[in-house]
Structure formats: C-alpha cells, structure tokens
Amino acid sequence: MAEDHSNVTNHKRTEDKNVQPTLDQPIDRRSFIKWASIGWAAFAAGLAGYGTIILRYLFPNVLFEPKQSFRAGFPKEYTVGEVSENLKDKYGVWIVRDSEKIYALATVCTHLGCTPNWMPNENKYKCPCHGSGFYKNGINFEGPAPRPLERYKISLNDDGEIVIDKTKKFQQEKGEWKDPDSYLMA
Amino acid sequence: MSDSNKKKEMWEKIQKNQIFRAIFRTGGSITTHKQRVLVTLNNVFLHLHPVRLPKHAVKVKYTWCMGGLSFFIFLVLTVTGILLMFYYRPTVEYAYGDIVDLSEQVPLGLMREIHRWSAHLMVITVWLHMFRVFMTGSYKPPREFNWAIGVILLVLTMLMSFTGYLLPWDQLAIWAITVGANMAKATPFIGSAGPGSSLLAIGDVNFVHSASDAGFAMLGGRFVGEGALLRFYVLHCIGLPFVIMLFMIVHFWRVRKDGGISGPT
Amino acid sequence: MEQIKDFINIISAPQISFTAIILLFFFIFPPNDLFYKIHRGLRIHKLWTKGGGITIFSFLTIFFIFGITDQNFRMIVTKPDNVPIVALLYLVVFFLWFSLKQAYDNDKRIDEGKGPNEAEDAKQKVLVWPDLVYIELIAMVSVAALLLVWAVALGAPLEEPANPTVSPNPSKAPWYFLGLQEMLVYFDPWIAGVLFPTVIMLGFISIPFLDNNRKGSGYFTFKERKMAISIFLFFWLVLWIFLITTGTFLRGPNWNFFGPFEYWDKHKLVALTNVNLSELFYMVWQNKQLPSNILLREMPGFLLVGAYLGLLPLILAKTLFKKVYERLGPIRYSVFIIFLLIAISLPIKMYLRWGFNIKYLVSIPEFFFNI
Numbered sequence: 120m121a122e123d124h125s126n127v128t129n130h131k132r133t134e135d136k137n138v139q140p141t142l143d144q145p146i147d148r149r150s151f152i153k154w155a156s157i158g159w160a161a162f163a164a165g166l167a168g169y170g171t172i173i174l175r176y177l178f179p180n181v182l183f184e185p186k187q188s189f190r191a192g193f194p195k196e197y198t199v200g201e202v203s204e205n206l207k208d209k210y211g212v213w214i215v216r217d218s219e220k221i222y223a224l225a226t227v228c229t230h231l232g233c234t235p236n237w238m239p240n241e242n243k244y245k246c247p248c249h250g251s252g253f254y255k256n257g258i259n260f261e262g263p264a265p266r267p268l269e270r271y272k273i274s275l276n277d278d279g280e281i282v283i284d285k286t287k288k289f290q291q292e293k294g295e296w297k298d299p300d301s302y303l304m305a
Numbered sequence: 306m307s308d309s310n311k312k313k314e315m316w317e318k319i320q321k322n323q324i325f326r327a328i329f330r331t332g333g334s335i336t337t338h339k340q341r342v343l344v345t346l347n348n349v350f351l352h353l354h355p356v357r358l359p360k361h362a363v364k365v366k367y368t369w370c371m372g373g374l375s376f377f378i379f380l381v382l383t384v385t386g387i388l389l390m391f392y393y394r395p396t397v398e399y400a401y402g403d404i405v406d407l408s409e410q411v412p413l414g415l416m417r418e419i420h421r422w423s424a425h426l427m428v429i430t431v432w433l434h435m436f437r438v439f440m441t442g443s444y445k446p447p448r449e450f451n452w453a454i455g456v457i458l459l460v461l462t463m464l465m466s467f468t469g470y471l472l473p474w475d476q477l478a479i480w481a482i483t484v485g486a487n488m489a490k491a492t493p494f495i496g497s498a499g500p501g502s503s504l505l506a507i508g509d510v511n512f513v514h515s516a517s518d519a520g521f522a523m524l525g526g527r528f529v530g531e532g533a534l535l536r537f538y539v540l541h542c543i544g545l546p547f548v549i550m551l552f553m554i555v556h557f558w559r560v561r562k563d564g565g566i567s568g569p570t
Numbered sequence: 571m572e573q574i575k576d577f578i579n580i581i582s583a584p585q586i587s588f589t590a591i592i593l594l595f596f597f598i599f600p601p602n603d604l605f606y607k608i609h610r611g612l613r614i615h616k617l618w619t620k621g622g623g624i625t626i627f628s629f630l631t632i633f634f635i636f637g638i639t640d641q642n643f644r645m646i647v648t649k650p651d652n653v654p655i656v657a658l659l660y661l662v663v664f665f666l667w668f669s670l671k672q673a674y675d676n677d678k679r680i681d682e683g684k685g686p687n688e689a690e691d692a693k694q695k696v697l698v699w700p701d702l703v704y705i706e707l708i709a710m711v712s713v714a715a716l717l718l719v720w721a722v723a724l725g726a727p728l729e730e731p732a733n734p735t736v737s738p739n740p741s742k743a744p745w746y747f748l749g750l751q752e753m754l755v756y757f758d759p760w761i762a763g764v765l766f767p768t769v770i771m772l773g774f775i776s777i778p779f780l781d782n783n784r785k786g787s788g789y790f791t792f793k794e795r796k797m798a799i800s801i802f803l804f805f806w807l808v809l810w811i812f813l814i815t816t817g818t819f820l821r822g823p824n825w826n827f828f829g830p831f832e833y834w835d836k837h838k839l840v841a842l843t844n845v846n847l848s849e850l851f852y853m854v855w856q857n858k859q860l861p862s863n864i865l866l867r868e869m870p871g872f873l874l875v876g877a878y879l880g881l882l883p884l885i886l887a888k889t890l891f892k893k894v895y896e897r898l899g900p901i902r903y904s905v906f907i908i909f910l911l912i913a914i915s916l917p918i919k920m921y922l923r924w925g926f927n928i929k930y931l932v933s934i935p936e937f938f939f940n941i
Contacts, residue, residue, distance in 0.1 A: 178522065182516070234737040241837070248741040262825070351698060356698055358696055359696075401731045418720075418722075419717050422717055426713075436669075442795065444778040445778060456774045456775050459774075477742075478732060480741040484751070485763075488759050489764075491763055500939035501937065501939070503938075504937075529734070
C-alpha cells in the first residue's frame with residue numbers, strides 16, 4: 120500500500136509542469152506495464168514475422184536438379200548373380216539381378232550418404248567413410264549404417280526396356296521391398 | 306662529428322614538420338613516462354589495451370600470446386580471403402578451375418596456401434588459447450560470460466573453416482560437406498532422416514522431407530550442388546565473418562570490463 | 571626393427587591404446603587426493619620438470635624420426651593436410667608440459683606459504699607501450715614469417731574435381747572434426763553429429779557455472795583444482811586430441827584401423843558383424859523371435875539407457891560422488907552428472923562394440939531412432 124501511495128504522489132507531481140521529472144523517479148506502474156507489454160508484443164510479432172520470411176526464403180519452389188527418371192537397357196543385358204556398375208557414375212544406382220528378381224539399389228550409404236564401393240571378391244558393398252558394409256541385396260551387416268540401402272522404383276516401358284524412377288524409394292525396414300514396384304520379375 | 310649532428314638535426318626537423326605532427330600526435334621520440342602513456346591513449350588500436358598492466362600479464366609464459374595471435378591470424382585470413390575473392394567464382398562450372406588457376410596463372414600465387422595454412426593454424430591457436438584460459442582458471446567469476454562468448458567464437462571458427470572447405474570443389478570438399486549435411490539431415494524432428502521427423506505429418510503428408518528439412522536449408526538442394534556452393538560461399542565470405550566480428554567485439558570489450566586479463570588476487 | 575614396428579602396430583589398435591591411456595590417465599592427472607598420493611608416490615610429477623620435459627620431447631622426436639624411415643608412416647605424416655596435426659601434437663604436448671610445470675612450481679610455492687609466481691610478478695606494473703607492444707610485434711612477425719615459409723614449402727592440396735558418384739577411400743572430414751567422425755563409427759548420426767556437438771558446446775559454456783571452486787583463478791595451479799583439471803584434460807586430451815590423431819593417422823581405406831607402420835590395404839578384411847541389444851536379448855539369450863511390438867522389442871535398451879541417465883546419478887551422488895554432490899548442491903550436480911554421463915557414454919559404447927559387437931542399445935530404424 121505504501122508503495123502505491125508514493126507512486127500516486129509522484130504521478131501527481133509530474134503533472135505539475137514546473138517540476139521536471141528526475142532520473143530516479145519511478146515510472147507510473149500501470150502505464151509502464153501497458154507500454155512494456157505493447158512494446159514486447161510488437162517486438163515478438165515483428166521477430167516472428169521476419170523469422171518466418173527468412174525461414175521460408177531458404178526453401179525455393181523450383182529446384183534445378185538433374186532428371187530423376189531414366190532408362191536402363193533391357194533385362195537380358197544383366198547377368199544373373201551380378202551387380203552392374205554401369206549406371207553408378209551417371210545415375211547413382213546399382214542394378215542387381217539375382218535368380219528371380221532385378222532391382223535398383225541406391226548408391227547412397229544410409230549412414231551419412233557417402234558412395235559405397237562394390238567389392239566383387241568380398242561380395243559386399245563397403246562404404247569408405249565409416250566402414251559400413253552391405254550384402255549384395257543391400258542389407259546392412261557391419262559398421263554404423265543403421266538400415267539397408269534403399270531401392271528405387273523399377274518398371275518396364277512399352278518397348279520392354281527397364282525404367283528407373285528415383286523419386287520413389289523403397290525401404291526394407293518398413294517392409295516396402297515386398298512392393299511389386301520395387302523389383303522386376305525376370 | 307658533423308655527421309651525427311646532421312642526423313639529429315634532420316630528425317628534429319622531421320618531428321616539427323606539420324604532416325608528421327598531424328599523424329603522430331605524441332611526437333617522434335617517446336622518452337618520458339607521460340609520453341608512453343599517451344601513445345596508448347592516443348591510438349585507437351592500442352586503446353584495446355589498458356595503459357598499465359600488472360607484469361605477469363605481459364609475460365609470454367602466462368598468456369602464451371594465443372588470444373592475440375588468433376586475432377592476428379583472423380586478420381591475415383581476412384586479407385588473403387579478400388584477395389582470393391578477386392579470382393574465384395562460386396559456381397560448379399568455374400570453381401575448381403579458378404582454384405587451379407590461382408596457383409598456375411597468378412604470379413606468386415601463394416594466397417591460397419597462406420589462407421589454408423592460416424585457417425589450420427587459427428583452429429590450433431584458438432584451441433590453445435582456450436586451454437590456457439582453462440589452466441589459469443580465468444573463466445572463474447567475474448569472467449563466466451566471456452568464457453561463454455569464447456566457446457561460441459571457437460564454434461564459429463570451426464564453422465568458418467568448414468564452410469571454406471567446400472569452396473575448392475574437389476573430392477575432399479564435397480565429401481566432407483556431404484557427411485556434414487547428412488548429419489544435419491539427422492537432426493531430431495527438423496531433419497528428414499532424424500528421429501521424430503516422421504511424426505510431424507498429417508495423414509500421408511510429411512512436413513519434414515528431403516526438400517524441407519535442416520539439411521536442405523543448409524545446402525539449398527537435396528545434395529551438395531550449385532546451391533550448396535553458393536550458400537557456403539556467402540556464409541564463408543560475409544555471413545560468418547560478420548557474426549564472428551560481432552562476437553569478437555563483445556569478447557574484447559568484456560576482457561576489459563571484467564577487470565582486464567585475469568591474475569592472482 | 572620390424573619387430574618394434576609390429577609391436578607398435580599391435581599396441582596402437584584402439585582397443586589396446588585407448589584402454590592403456592584411460593588406465594594411465596588418472597595416475598598422470600589425478601582427480602582426487604587418493605590418486606594424487608599415488609601420483610606423487612610413483613614420482614610421476616617429475617614429468618612436469620625440466621628433465622621430464624626433455625624426456626617427453628626426446629621420446630616424441632625419436633618416435634617421429636624412427637617412424638619417418640618407414641614408408642607407410644612417412645606417407646601419412648608428410649601429407650600436406652596432416653602436417654598441422656603433427657604440429658598440433660607437438661604444441662599440445664609442449665603446452666601441456668609448460669602449463670603443468672608452472673602449476674607444480676606454484677603448488678610448491680603455495681605449500682611453502684609464498685603464493686604463486688604470478689602474484690610476485692603482479693606486484694609490479696608495466697606500461698603497454700613499450701612492454702606489451704614489442705612482445706605483440708615479435709609474435710605477429712614470427713607467425714607471419716612462419717606462414718610464409720609454410721606456404722612456400724607446402725602447396726595447398728587439391729584433389730580431383732568433385733564427383734558426386736565416387737567417394738574417395740577413405741573419405742575424411744576436416745581434421746578438427748575427426749573426433750566427431752570417430753564418434754560416428756559408434757553412434758548414430760543424430761547423436762554423434764547433433765547431440766554430442768550440442769552437449770560439448772553447452773558443457774563447455776557451463777564450466778564456469780559448475781566449477782564453484784574459487785581457488786586457482788588467475789594463476790597456474792594443479793593441486794588446488796585437481797578434479798576440474800583432470801576432467802577437462804580427460805575430454806580434451808583423450809576424447810578429442812587422441813581421437814583426432816587416431817582418425818588422421820590410423821584410419822585407412824574402408825575406415826578400417828591400420829597401425830602407423832601398416833600398409834593401407836584396400837582389401838583388408840575385418841569382421842565387423844554387429845548385433846543389436848534386442849537381438850542379443852531375445853534371439854541369443856532366450857532363443858525366441860523378436861517381438862513385433864517395437865516398444866516391447868526395445869524395452870531392454872530403454873530400461874538400460876533410462877537407468878544409466880536416471881538411476882546412476884542418484885547412486886553416484888550417494889557413493890562415489892558424495893563429496894562432489896555436497897560441494898555442488900543438487901542443481902549443479904544434476905547438470906554436471908548428466909553432461910558427464912553423456913560424455914562417458916562414448917567410451918562405454920566403444921567397449922560395448924569391441925567387447926560384445928553391440929551395435930545399438932535401442933534400435934528403431936523405422937523412426938530413425940537408434941542409440
């Protein structure tokens with residue numbers, strides 16, 4: 120109560136135009152709270168607005184990245200039991216043909232995105248960055264990779280040629296390798 | 306006899322010259338205590354220091370000079386970096402060739418060497434500076450806040466170096482950055498390959514995917530390409546230096562305001 | 571000759587060298603009075619005298635001179651980008667010795683009631699001009715000269731133009747991040763690449779707020795702040811500098827481990843077949859199928875991690891860290907112990923990997939959540 124009282128008297132004194140307010144005179148509490156909250160709210164709103172604009176600015180609507188789907192020759196070009204590295208450099212896929220299926224493995228390590236090397240003698244893909252190893256079918260078995268390599272959508276076009284679409288991925292741990300789009304019966 | 310007198314006369318003449326006095330306010334021969342004090346006070350750069358210091362504070366065995374050297378190397382990096390910008394174009398098409406030309410087509414093309422080795426050296430001097438500050442207990446009150454600023458400066462130094470790593474656009478560059486960017490993609494919730502990101506979805510619509518996550522914001526693309534090179538270039542040359550300068554100003558200011566260099570009380 | 575090299579190759583394997591360093595560490599940098607007594611008793615403190623310094627440097631230099639005669643060693647050490655790390659090793663060892671020598675000298679003076687050397691110096695005041703300015707000038711000129719010589723002697727490396735489809739083997743991060751890259755072998759990216767760097771940064775920032783020991787501010791001392799220095803040096807020397815050195819010199823093709831005198835064979839076969847804790851728990855120990863419910867499947871791991879971060883701090887507060895708890899109080903202690911346990915999880919995970927081939931304690935690849 121005593122505090123309030125002194126505030127009121129101070130307030131009255133400032134209204135008297137002959138008396139200059141001194142530096143250590145407290146500001147009226149009610150108007151302080153009012154102006155402070157308006158000030159902070161405006162500041163926060165401004166910050167949030169600019170923050171949103173800047174954040175959204177980092178994500179453009181159009182991306183100029185290479186085409187994501189391509190043709191990969193005819194199924195008969197691939198030998199049973201072998202890993203084809205022909206398209207690795209250009210499109211980043213291995214085409215693997217086993218006794219019944221053909222599928223396209225992404226050449227991107229699921230650990231941190233390095234490109235593993237196919238080592239025919241050891242019958243595995245080995246990543247040079249942190250030593251992850253994958254079996255021929257893409258299942259991880261050593262090193263830090265947390266999950267198997269991803270497979271891309273693979274299909275035949277009207278001419279009987281293989282078409283691979285990199286925009287659609289299939290992950291084994293989600294059970295997606297059973298999806299008929301993820302392999303070709305050969 | 307006349308020779309040394311002549312020299313003396315000449316020197317006195319120079320000191321009375323209007324141009325000389327305009328530049329060197331304290332005068333040419335600084336002999337008195339008062340003049341020595343004035344040199345520090347009159348010079349904006351020396352004014353970073355106090356006029357007088359306790360003796361332990363100037364001894365190399367106490368300071369190791371590492372903080373000062375970090376700042377000096379930062380200046381070397383700024384100068385050589387600006388010079389490198391004259392020839393370097395941050396595009397996938399030109400970047401590598403420009404770097405090759407720097408050593409083959411530019412006379413005395415040592416700028417890139419000095420820049421690179423300075424960058425390595427700065428990381429080392431900053432670490433050793435931090436080590437010294439720890440070993441002398443200089444982070445203790447009242448210098449806690451400045452220690453925090455110092456840690457941020459250390460992180461910024463490594464980020465500066467990291468962004469610079471991509472610019473030569475060689476194999477070392479893109480794979481180091483690919484690994485770094487994939488770590489960003491593994492950030493919880495805001496990275497597309499991070500834990501919890503798949504929870505931020507309504508039905509089938511994923512909000513955090515490979516074109517809308519932390520990794521994308523860093524690279525300006527799904528993988529290390531044109532966008533990443535430009536973003537890293539801008540951050541390396543303007544963005545991070547600006548931030549690091551701000552923190553350095555605060556760091557130096559706080560050294561003075563927290564009572565100067567630490568010492569036994 | 572060859573036998574010495576083979577021996578060094580064998581003991582430099584992280585399983586051996588890391589264990590040896592951890593075991594030796596607390597006798598060289600004792601964290602408490604007990605270790606300090608043993609440290610004195612074994613006369614290890616002699617390392618931080620002039621004689622000790624000469625011995626350390628002779629050993630380091632003899633090792634490098636001996637090593638340089640080996641082709642494989644020479645190839646790694648003289649690679650231009652690795653030169654700073656050799657310099658770093660020397661500088662860290664030098665400044666470690668330099669600071670601890672002063673610290674032990676000061677400890678002796680304090681015991682004799684004389685106060686640290688710095689206090690003696692501080693009585694005298696000097697002027698910045700010229701007493702400080704000339705030191706700064708010498709330092710700047712020598713570093714500028716050093717950089718020029720360095721730049722003339724060693725060209726900045728430039729590899730093949732960037733090729734997004736071929737990763738170099740091995741692919742290494744910048745050397746100052748190799749500690750993190752080494753952690754990536756043992757932890758998932760979100761932990762090694764995001765959580766750990768954040769924790770390291772916050773941990774460093776919190777040092778002045780956790781260390782409430784007011785002694786030893788503004789002068790070198792070891793005895794007055796044994797625990798603080800010991801913990802700091804453990805992280806800085808063992809978990810940072812040591813891991814960087816390992817990552818630079820001893821990690822070869824396919825990120826396999828190679829001794830310093832070993833040929834970097836791309837086809838070196840290292841069996842790294844790892845299992846998750848859940849597989850070990852259900853399939854090996856109980857001979858059952860993995861439960862299909864994810865939470866049930868990972869329950870052992872969750873319990874273990876929960877106990878490690880939830881129960882262990884309480885147990886430690888009553889036992890090993892009783893004094894620390896009393897000194898720090900509950901809030902400081904909680905922050906301190908959580909940071910400490912997260913940091914120590916790195917060596918723990920290393921040993922789990924080496925000893926039991928454990929890959930993840932909690933493994934939910936469906937949600938990219940692995941610990």
